[in-house]
Amino acid sequence: MHVDDFPAPATSTMPEDGPPIHLGAPGPMYMQIADILRDRILGGKYRPNQQMPSESELMKAFNVSRITARQALGNLQNEGLVFRIHGKGTYVSRPRAFQDLGSLQGFGASMRQMGYETHSKVLSLRSIVPPRHVRDRIACGARVVELRRLRFLSRAPISLDVSYLPSEIGLRVAKADLTNRDVFTVLENDCQIVLGHADLQMCSLLATDELCKVLGVEEGAPILFIERVIHTSAGAPLEYEELYYRGDAFQFKVHVERQAVGATS
Numbered sequence: 436m437h438v439d440d441f442p443a444p445a446t447s448t449m450p451e452d453g454p455p456i457h458l459g460a461p462g463p464m465y466m467q468i469a470d471i472l473r474d475r476i477l478g479g480k481y482r483p484n485q486q487m488p489s490e491s492e493l494m495k496a497f498n499v500s501r502i503t504a505r506q507a508l509g510n511l512q513n514e515g516l517v518f519r520i521h522g523k524g525t526y527v528s529r530p531r532a533f534q535d536l537g538s539l540q541g542f543g544a545s546m547r548q549m550g551y552e553t554h555s556k557v558l559s560l561r562s563i564v565p566p567r568h569v570r571d572r573i574a575c576g577a578r579v580v581e582l583r584r585l586r587f588l589s590r591a592p593i594s595l596d597v598s599y600l601p602s603e604i605g606l607r608v609a610k611a612d613l614t615n616r617d618v619f620t621v622l623e624n625d626c627q628i629v630l631g632h633a634d635l636q637m638c639s640l641l642a643t644d645e646l647c648k649v650l651g652v653e654e655g656a657p658i659l660f661i662e663r664v665i666h667t668s669a670g671a672p673l674e675y676e677e678l679y680y681r682g683d684a685f686q687f688k689v690h691v692e693r694q695a696v697g698a699t700s
Contacts, residue, residue: 464499465506472507476516476527487517487525518683520653529591529684536689539633539665541617542586542594551588555596557613558583558649562602569599572664573672580605584613585649592650593685597677604628604673618674619665631668637661639682650681657682 458467472488475481488496493504508525511517519525534545546553565579573579582598582605598618600608604626611621622628642656652658659680664672 458497458499464497465503465510468493468497468499468504468507469510472511473514473516476511481527483527483529485527486523487511487527489524515683529589533686533688536635536687539619539630541619542596543615543617544620546588552590554587555614556585556587558585558595560609560613562605565599569675572675573599573601575599575601578602580609582608582613582618588684591684593681595646595649595679597679599675600673622673628673629668630673631666631670633663633665635661635663637687640679646679650679652681652683659685659687 458464460467460470472481481487487508490501490504490508493499493507494501497504508517508519512519512525516528517525518528534540534542538545543553543555560580560582562578563581564577565575569575569579579599580602582596582600584596584598585592586594586596599605600618604622607626608618608621611625613621619630623630638660640658640660642650642652642654642658644654646652646658647654647656650658659678659682661676661678661680663676663678665674665676667673
């Protein structure tokens, strides 16, 4: 979704006439305003991607200074409930979807299990000479198939996925319906390759120009970056992936257990 696609509310969500809303609770006024706005967001009065009241509207509605209004919106932004677009305003964030990193499962299958609508758009599919970092991760020969897909969740772009496969396997995957099917499913069902495990590492990045364009985020927005190597059940590295997720709309969870420690003297 591009920034121009965010609509302004048809009618103001704050009273334009009448007396200001009284803030009688103990504590700083900006926290009281944030509490009121938070309740409206969580209660559904402000919907995802809906524009929030401006600082000027909050000043008038609560009879407070601009600094107080700005602090209230800043609190909500720090909590991840709203986000700001320069020159546009403040908008309600979408509820974050999540994926379990402890399970080797395709994005589409994982999201559909939780009731989300999901699909992909193939941005490019080509045979290339593998870059060195790809050769270091999978046994790929002289050429690999590079697949670049934009993943959508509830019709909004959520991630850019870049996959590398050995040519023979990649060309077979390329014949599948990659708009609606996960590569994992194609590998196991069409190519009869049993997948075993994945090694991955994750870090945060700032959005580049390309990511801003395809994911509809501001320049410098937080991106969750995952490098993942998929192995067959025999342990052979098969596929290398670079995954770029919107930091404001997606999260991961993982279950960990404490390892038993030996008795100490």
